Amino acid sequence: MTDATRESAPAGGGKLAEAVKESAMAALLAFVLTSLMLGVRTVDAPGGLGLQYRWHLVIGAMVIVFVGRLLLKLFWWKEDGGAPAAVGAASGRFATLTEPLRKFAAPALVIFAFVLPFLPIADRQIIDIGILVLTYVLLGWGLNVVVGLAGLLDLGYVAFYAVGAYSYALLATHFGLSFWTVLPLAGILAAMWGMILGFPVLRLRGDYLAIVTLAFGEIIRVILLNWVEVTKGPDGISGIPRPSFFGLEFKRFGENTFHNFFGIEYSSMHRIIFLYYIILVLAMITNYVTMRLRRLPVGRAWEAMREDEIACRALGINTTNTKLTAFAIGAFFGGLGGSFFATRQGFISPESFTFIESAIILAIVVLGGMGSQFGVAVAAIAMIGGFELLRNMDWVKGFVESTFGIENFDPNEYRMLIFGLLMVVIMVWKPRGFVGTRMPTIFLGKERKAISGDLVKEGEG
Amino acid sequence: MSAQAERPLLEICGVSAFYGKIQALRDVDMTVNRGEIVTMIGANGAGKSTLMMTIFGRPRARSGRIIFDGTDITGMPAHEIARMGLAQSPEGRRIFPRMTVMENLQMGAALADPEYFEADLRRVFELFPVLEKRQNQRGGTLSGGEQQMLAIARALMARPRFLLLDEPSLGLAPLLVKQIFDVIRELNEKEGLTVFLVEQNAFHALKLAHRGYVLVNGRVTMSGSGEELLAKEEVRAAYLEGGV
Numbered sequence: 001m002t003d004a005t006r007e008s009a010p011a012g013g014g015k016l017a018e019a020v021k022e023s024a025m026a027a028l029l030a031f032v033l034t035s036l037m038l039g040v041r042t043v044d045a046p047g048g049l050g051l052q053y054r055w056h057l058v059i060g061a062m063v064i065v066f067v068g069r070l071l072l073k074l075f076w077w078k079e080d081g082g083a084p085a086a087v088g089a090a091s092g093r094f095a096t097l098t099e100p101l102r103k104f105a106a107p108a109l110v111i112f113a114f115v116l117p118f119l120p121i122a123d124r125q126i127i128d129i130g131i132l133v134l135t136y137v138l139l140g141w142g143l144n145v146v147v148g149l150a151g152l153l154d155l156g157y158v159a160f161y162a163v164g165a166y167s168y169a170l171l172a173t174h175f176g177l178s179f180w181t182v183l184p185l186a187g188i189l190a191a192m193w194g195m196i197l198g199f200p201v202l203r204l205r206g207d208y209l210a211i212v213t214l215a216f217g218e219i220i221r222v223i224l225l226n227w228v229e230v231t232k233g234p235d236g237i238s239g240i241p242r243p244s245f246f247g248l249e250f251k252r253f254g255e256n257t258f259h260n261f262f263g264i265e266y267s268s269m270h271r272i273i274f275l276y277y278i279i280l281v282l283a284m285i286t287n288y289v290t291m292r293l294r295r296l297p298v299g300r301a302w303e304a305m306r307e308d309e310i311a312c313r314a315l316g317i318n319t320t321n322t323k324l325t326a327f328a329i330g331a332f333f334g335g336l337g338g339s340f341f342a343t344r345q346g347f348i349s350p351e352s353f354t355f356i357e358s359a360i361i362l363a364i365v366v367l368g369g370m371g372s373q374f375g376v377a378v379a380a381i382a383m384i385g386g387f388e389l390l391r392n393m394d395w396v397k398g399f400v401e402s403t404f405g406i407e408n409f410d411p412n413e414y415r416m417l418i419f420g421l422l423m424v425v426i427m428v429w430k431p432r433g434f435v436g437t438r439m440p441t442i443f444l445g446k447e448r449k450a451i452s453g454d455l456v457k458e459g460e461g
Numbered sequence: 462m463s464a465q466a467e468r469p470l471l472e473i474c475g476v477s478a479f480y481g482k483i484q485a486l487r488d489v490d491m492t493v494n495r496g497e498i499v500t501m502i503g504a505n506g507a508g509k510s511t512l513m514m515t516i517f518g519r520p521r522a523r524s525g526r527i528i529f530d531g532t533d534i535t536g537m538p539a540h541e542i543a544r545m546g547l548a549q550s551p552e553g554r555r556i557f558p559r560m561t562v563m564e565n566l567q568m569g570a571a572l573a574d575p576e577y578f579e580a581d582l583r584r585v586f587e588l589f590p591v592l593e594k595r596q597n598q599r600g601g602t603l604s605g606g607e608q609q610m611l612a613i614a615r616a617l618m619a620r621p622r623f624l625l626l627d628e629p630s631l632g633l634a635p636l637l638v639k640q641i642f643d644v645i646r647e648l649n650e651k652e653g654l655t656v657f658l659v660e661q662n663a664f665h666a667l668k669l670a671h672r673g674y675v676l677v678n679g680r681v682t683m684s685g686s687g688e689e690l691l692a693k694e695e696v697r698a699a700y701l702e703g704g705v
Contacts, residue, residue, distance in 0.1 A: 313543070314549050315615070315619065316540045316543030440564055
């Protein structure tokens with residue numbers, strides 16, 4: 001529609017008129033979209049529900065759309081190329097801008113992560129957010145093995161997270177095993193479930209694989225919910241022991257306590273910082289193992305299988321084993337994450353392992369640029385950190401409440417909306433995610449450079 | 462020569478294959494001897510590629526037997542067949558587009574002894590110098606001809622005893638077709654590599670091959686030496702009419 005109007009309009013003087021016409025159309029669309037969603041509200045009235053009309057909001061939305069579209073049309077979009085030209089140019093600029101940055105960004109990020117607890121800004125809240133972000137970095141890197149490297153779309157990754165969490169919770173509460181004993185066990189148990197999921201889906205690809213893995217994630221959750229004798233169902237498991245530091249506990253009173261041993265004042269921060277370092281080290285191990293595996297035959301086979309399964313078989317690669325190892329290793333890291341989650345929370349219930357968790361982890365992998373370790377870390381920081389920031393943005397709350405007259409506005413409730421918007425924007429702007437390049441694993445000679453994703457079609461890279 | 466060497470490297474005896482209810486191969490018989498280039502020509506949909514895939518186990522041969530070097534490989538999984546020393550450049554090239562040329566070649570050598578990697582790499586770069594120039598480029602960014610070269614080079618990296626090529630000339634300019642066929646001839650003459658070539662480009666394929674088969678609707682209708690088939694009126698009419 002807009003293309004047709006653009007072509008038929010005379011050049012020069014008609015441009016403004018055309019832009020106004022187009023913007024009016026956009027405003028009309030905004031009216032259609034907002035009239036019911038913003039314009040009418042159900043309120044409690046005597047004798048049932050009543051309607052409250054809020055036309056000022058609809059008009060406000062229409063004005064914003066009209067002016068925004070007009071400005072975009074007049075000053076931003078190129079005459080003939082339309083939106084893609086501007087978008088392409090923007091992403092090209094971004095690429096050249098980030099190229100030198102990227103080399104230092106990853107080590108800088110790691111160093112920052114290691115010193116964070118000792119920085120003056122680090123209060124309890126910051127460290128808590130750090131722990132949460134790192135948990136998702138770990139999960140993102142774990143899922144990256146399955147989705148990013150092996151190309152197997154897994155929508156039920158949270159199942160392995162749950163297996164890890166319940167493994168630790170049950171083994172610790174029933175048998176008194178310590179966190180450090182259970183941690184590898186939980187990983188192995190999750191890996192086993194990864195294989196169990198892997199077998200039936202060996203012959204599935206793409207959409208079908210996604211559906212089955214989605215179902216698998218739900219099955220695990222429903223089992224946790226209904227197998228009350230073992231999992232205590234919806235009540236969850238509480239009183240999960242905290243990890244100890246080489247046998248030293250983080251308690252205020254007692255013999256073997258951390259602060260006693262080191263002769264320092266007790267602080268509840270010690271435990272938080274300790275947890276932070278546990279997850280940081282776990283995440284670093286995940287990253288290291290994945291990077292090493294990528295250079296080994298099995299890692300290369302994962303990537304080749306993502307590209308072309310038939311060609312892989314013809315080259316003598318056992319795709320069955322390759323798929324199962326990808327599922328198992330991805331699940332292993334999920335299990336580590338789950339165990340950590342259980343020990344950190346001290347309480348778990350099936351509610352923590354819903355589909356939305358899988359979706360968030362998958363979104364982190366996709367936004368980060370599938371297969372890119374650095375990209376996944378950046379995406380996890382942006383998404384999880386961003387969500388947490390929303391909880392604390394009082395000025396947004398104040399601003400919205402005063403300007404739009406909405407009561408009890410909670411920015412946190414809009415996080416899914418923002419999340420969706422972010423996804424759309426990233427996919428338009430950088431369809432391959434934040435980091436769309438991948439490092440080849442073999443070189444002849446000294447030349448070593450990232451291979452840009454811009455050169456091949458989306459489907460091929 | 463011993464009796465073992467007398468036996469053909471590949472024997473296909475009465476093989477039939479189906480896609481669901483549709484029969485793609487009907488009772489196909491053919492052999493490839495050691496050191497030979499054998500070609501199978503036929504029109505679109507004659508079953509050429511199916512034959513190639515059936516050798517590699519998918520679709521399965523519903524009847525008949527496929528024997529490679531004295532071992533029955535009918536129904537074996539593809540990766541185990543590849544381990545016996547068969548390498549193929551599949552239909553549509555199927556290189557790994559996101560991986561670099563080097564990584565593609567490395568994948569080809571997945572089964573080979575790593576000791577030979579450097580030497581094999583030099584050899585394929587000698588055969589296809591353009592690949593050396595493109596070694597750190599993504600497979601998907603190569604031109605069609607380069608991708609075909611990469612597919613063949615990747616198959617060679619496995620140090621095969623038997624090379625299967627599915628339409629190496631597909632979609633290539635005549636000059637490139639000649640270049641690729643020259644390489645196949647060179648490999649055969651210098652190294653004694655046995656080659657089975659499935660082709661639509663009947664003229665070039667029959668000129669290159671020692672022997673040829675003609676496949677029509679999944680059935681072998683003619684066989685003979687390359688020259689014999691080229692001289693046959695039916696072959697000329699069906700596959701060579703309208704120029705080369």
